[in-house]
Amino acid sequence: MDFTITEDQATLTQGVRDYLTGVHAPELLRALDASDSRRSADVWQGLVQMGLPGLLIPEAQGGLGLSLLDAVLIAAELGRAGVAEPLAETALVAAPLLAKAGGQEALLAAIAGGDAKVALQHPVNPWVADLGGASHVLSVRDGTLLLAGHGGDAEQLDSVDPLRRLYVPIEAAGTAVGSADALLDHAALIAAAQLVGVADAMLGQATEYAKNRSQFGQPIGSFQAVKHHLATAVVKIEFAKPVIQRAAVALAEGSASAPVHVSHAKLAATDAAWAMSETAIQTHGAMGYTYEVDLHFWMKRAWALSGAWGDRAFHLARIDAAVLGGALPIGPGHSFA
Structure with missing residues (x-):
């Protein structure tokens, strides 16, 4: 694809x-x-x-x-x-x-x-x-x-x-x-896409703060610990994007596997947004908890959308049922089906 x-x-x-x-x-x-x-x-x-x-x-x-x-x-x-x-x-x-x-x-x-x-x-x-x-x-x-x-x-x-x-x-x-399933799948997909956008926004805010906030005479963004946390969150965000696109195509084509692709997208986006939320608040330090910092608007949106249209447990259960029940065959022979 x-x-x-x-x-x-x-x-x-x-x-x-x-x-x-x-x-x-x-x-x-x-x-x-x-x-x-x-x-x-x-x-x-x-x-x-x-x-x-x-x-x-x-x-x-x-x-x-x-x-x-x-x-x-x-x-x-x-x-x-x-x-x-x-x-x-x-x-x-x-x-x-x-x-x-x-x-x-x-x-x-x-x-x-x-x-x-x-x-x-x-x-x-x-x-x-x-x-x-x-x-x-x-x-x-x-x-x-x-x-x-x-x-x-x-x-x-x-x-x-x-x-x-x-x-x-x-x-x-x-x-x-x-x-009812059509509504759930469409809404969960769009919520997942919004979550990735929210995560991207928090990444930008955390990165900018890391460039401007100095400690021990240098920007905190130069410290390996900060770099590694941000890099881990970036990987989750970027890995979620093609999963969402795949789900969109499957849903638009009316594929029988579309619901499980949507659940995969919601899971990946939720995990990316939560990881980025945690990383952004760590990067900002105590300032991240204050109303004066804009970060909280996106953090709260991430929390809200993560539970909307099926939380993590709901979509994980749908994937488990599809894989363990045989509706979604797995393995090398089915990777690009």
Whole structure:
């Protein structure tokens, strides 16, 4: 499988990164953290003007018609920038599921235009992100994925990540648009991609701090102990990226092994983000625990996303069941199947 990023994908990713770097800096995260709503209409409108809600929506409904592989690249950029708006849930998870279901052209057009937001509700999560501001909700009942309109009322919960708005799940009847497994796999994949972006952001912050913080008359980044910790985290991050891309391709192709590839991706991304969190806090020392250092925004996002859409134990159990149960043959003869 060729994991080379195409020129178009590289251009798109860099454009999104440059845009988010300019408008979604740590200063914005602090402003959102200090606000009551934790959301900004201006930020959302900027994302809409960039065309991001329509990434995976067919061109006939006003979208860009891109692929799930493109989606994971953009999801990583959302994680890198610490984007708080529910763009990933609506644009990168709900939109492709609704497009595949068919008959949702009007809603897809509304999503592409930024006029509709879809919350995702699944039994694997005891909460629903951004249900309070959603116009629609995708929920699961008896293994079936249902789409329903939503008025916006919901009971809010606390989150370890102050920029994530979580709500108590609701009872929502609706129209069948797919399977519960499809929602879980898509959402877990996008969460994994965001985790890698979060880890990359923490790596950049830790590296920069190591270059500027001096001890014993030289930057701490020159010490072998610091170098080795950062290098170990980098390996985990880089090894997670192709695993995520493989899962995206398998899921897009409808491969029977896609669920186990998604679980592998979520595991690899979770481990990379946790390793980078620990390394970043060690690199920063006691300063890393303070609110004055921006690192905590990404650390809390890593903790939150690690438990979202199946925690480590959940996805490890899925892999174990596939391998030990024979659904995913292993060994040299199956390495490149």
